[in-house]
Amino acid sequence: MNDHADPVAGLKQTLAEAARQTDQTLAEILPAPTGLHARVQEAMRYAVFAGGKRLRPFLVLSSAALFGAPQARALRVAAAIEALHTYSLVHDDLPCMDDDDLRRGQPTTHRKFDEATAVLAGDALLTLSFEILAHPDTHPDAEVRCQLVALLAKAGGSEGMIGGQMMDIDAPNREHTPDEVILLQRMKTGALFEFSCEAGAILGGGTIEDRQRLRGYARDFGLAFQITDDLIDVTSSAEAAGKAVGKDQDQGKATLVSIHGVEGARRQAEELAAAAADAVAVYGPVAEPLRLLPYYLIGRET
Amino acid sequence: MNDHADPVAGLKQTLAEAARQTDQTLAEILPAPTGLHARVQEAMRYAVFAGGKRLRPFLVLSSAALFGAPQARALRVAAAIEALHTYSLVHDDLPCMDDDDLRRGQPTTHRKFDEATAVLAGDALLTLSFEILAHPDTHPDAEVRCQLVALLAKAGGSEGMIGGQMMDIDAPNREHTPDEVILLQRMKTGALFEFSCEAGAILGGGTIEDRQRLRGYARDFGLAFQITDDLIDVTSSAEAAGKAVGKDQDQGKATLVSIHGVEGARRQAEELAAAAADAVAVYGPVAEPLRLLPYYLIGRET
Numbered sequence: 001m002n003d004h005a006d007p008v009a010g011l012k013q014t015l016a017e018a019a020r021q022t023d024q025t026l027a028e029i030l031p032a033p034t035g036l037h038a039r040v041q042e043a044m045r046y047a048v049f050a051g052g053k054r055l056r057p058f059l060v061l062s063s064a065a066l067f068g069a070p071q072a073r074a075l076r077v078a079a080a081i082e083a084l085h086t087y088s089l090v091h092d093d094l095p096c097m098d099d100d101d102l103r104r105g106q107p108t109t110h111r112k113f114d115e116a117t118a119v120l121a122g123d124a125l126l127t128l129s130f131e132i133l134a135h136p137d138t139h140p141d142a143e144v145r146c147q148l149v150a151l152l153a154k155a156g157g158s159e160g161m162i163g164g165q166m167m168d169i170d171a172p173n174r175e176h177t178p179d180e181v182i183l184l185q186r187m188k189t190g191a192l193f194e195f196s197c198e199a200g201a202i203l204g205g206g207t208i209e210d211r212q213r214l215r216g217y218a219r220d221f222g223l224a225f226q227i228t229d230d231l232i233d234v235t236s237s238a239e240a241a242g243k244a245v246g247k248d249q250d251q252g253k254a255t256l257v258s259i260h261g262v263e264g265a266r267r268q269a270e271e272l273a274a275a276a277a278d279a280v281a282v283y284g285p286v287a288e289p290l291r292l293l294p295y296y297l298i299g300r301e302t
Numbered sequence: 303m304n305d306h307a308d309p310v311a312g313l314k315q316t317l318a319e320a321a322r323q324t325d326q327t328l329a330e331i332l333p334a335p336t337g338l339h340a341r342v343q344e345a346m347r348y349a350v351f352a353g354g355k356r357l358r359p360f361l362v363l364s365s366a367a368l369f370g371a372p373q374a375r376a377l378r379v380a381a382a383i384e385a386l387h388t389y390s391l392v393h394d395d396l397p398c399m400d401d402d403d404l405r406r407g408q409p410t411t412h413r414k415f416d417e418a419t420a421v422l423a424g425d426a427l428l429t430l431s432f433e434i435l436a437h438p439d440t441h442p443d444a445e446v447r448c449q450l451v452a453l454l455a456k457a458g459g460s461e462g463m464i465g466g467q468m469m470d471i472d473a474p475n476r477e478h479t480p481d482e483v484i485l486l487q488r489m490k491t492g493a494l495f496e497f498s499c500e501a502g503a504i505l506g507g508g509t510i511e512d513r514q515r516l517r518g519y520a521r522d523f524g525l526a527f528q529i530t531d532d533l534i535d536v537t538s539s540a541e542a543a544g545k546a547v548g549k550d551q552d553q554g555k556a557t558l559v560s561i562h563g564v565e566g567a568r569r570q571a572e573e574l575a576a577a578a579a580d581a582v583a584v585y586g587p588v589a590e591p592l593r594l595l596p597y598y599l600i601g602r603e604t
Contacts, residue, residue: 037465096417115398124460130432131455142444153433158426163339
């Protein structure tokens with residue numbers, strides 16, 4: 001993907017390029033604010049362009065590249081998953097959910113606009129993600145498009161991300177076993193990572209084995225990522241993280257950090273990152289961005 | 303559709319049968335509440351089975367019947383549109399939106415559960431509607447399924463229903479022309495009616511002309527229905543309507559009733575109902591339920 005001598009610098013460059021191209025695609029696809037309903041479309045754009053690493057788009061693009069899928073198609077799937085991810089953040093930040101005023105250091109959508117507009121903008125982003133996938137530009141074969149729609153609906157639905165959010169909200173009211181914490185995190189954040197990686201294989205005509213391998217990569221990587229996020233919540237300052245921290249502890253939420261301690265959790269994240277990296281090494285040099293990503297993310301500063 | 307001597311009694315029977323079959327399909331499709339996230343799936347079922355006329359499913363089934371589409375397929379599309387319609391009610395009732403405690407005489411979802419669960423249940427119902435459409439059971443041809451997904455996303459998105467809701471929320475802050483009020487209502491409630499009727503034609507392999515004719519039917523019928531709803535808001539009691547009434551006036555929202563007066567609006571609803579009925583008469587006896595429906599609904603007591 002790049003010929004940089006320093007692998008981390010090369011990965012950063014690949015991440016930045018994926019983010020740039022995804023943003024360009026999103027800017028083209030998001031409806032232009034017009035008419036008496038412009039406000040909701042302004043809020044959609046605000047939420048989408050409030051920053052973010054574009055990690056899920058990167059996973060789609062990098063997975064699709066393993067199979068030589070045309071990038072224009074992969075970018076549409078990348079835009080779809082980012083629209084869906086953004087909706088989940090907008091709704092998650094609402095006063096009745098996490099009640100966050102800041103996201104990536106900027107006012108959350110309901111603080112910038114208002115609660116009703118934030119609910120509607122989230123709904124519209126979720127709806128848009130399926131519209132993008134169903135469009136013939138995403139893939140000429142409607143069978144492939146339907147597979148992507150079905151897979152995203154499962155990943156984002158009540159047996160996937162939304163189910164995980166429900167568990168998370170109920171978390172302070174229950175004692176969770178480590179297995180339950182892992183299940184919660186796999187549903188809440190892992191499901192979209194798994195979609196992103198498997199979608200790349202579907203777009204590029206990968207085999208069932210490819211799809212399973214990439215799901216496994218995403219599962220391990222996603223859990224390592226979540227543990228790292230929880231570690232940041234415990235050890236970082238609000239300024240460095242760009243959002244409120246220490247909330248999990250305050251709310252009594254069980255995490256793998258609260259169960260295994262900081263050192264135990266850190267070790268687990270490292271093992272999971274190594275397992276993920278090993279899984280994709282089989283694809284050779286083209287998989288280098290996917291192989292480096294887990295190591296890079298668990299070592300990130302914020 | 304039935305051989306009842308009294309056309310209204312026959313229509314009522316057809317409506318009840320469509321509702322019964324749709325409910326059965328929804329009961330099969332909605333995820334069974336299980337695990338630590340059961341609460342969101344309980345809320346989904348609560349919202350869906352809190353009553354309702356199942357008008358949109360009736361439109362899908364009746365339109366599909368014009369073209370001889372297999373009923374099992376039409377029932378899945380009926381379930382999808384009802385899931386999406388239900389999500390819009392759940393979110394619309396939230397404190398930050400219309401702030402309603404009652405819906406069809408029963409506690410709204412956020413009153414029965416809580417706000418966070420209602421937001422998530424709405425999100426999950428919206429997501430489920432696309433999952434239903436993308437599934438091979440809905441139609442063997444993936445091209446047809448993708449058309450349905452794309453059409454529903456457009457109808458329910460920021461240029462359709464959600465855009466209409468945004469206009470509606472902003473309504474008290476603006477003076478609306480009659481054309482703007484019609485546009486608002488066409489987006490907010492008409493878009494899903496148009497989807498329901500056109501989807502029947504798509505399922506059954508109707509021509510472009512068929513699709514346009516049924517959209518026209520839905521447009522006229524939908525506006526007549528909305529005017530009747532606004533008339534109820536002005537003239538009915540809360541007890542008879544099963545929900546809070548007089549809210550449009552209290553909130554200063556422009557409706558065709560506030561613009562044209564009760565008599566003028568009633569006359570307009572009658573003209574629209576007649577135009578809708580005429581449009582589908584061309585299909586002969588099989589269109590009888592669709593032909594009778596607009597007359598029946600504008601004359602309804604509640």
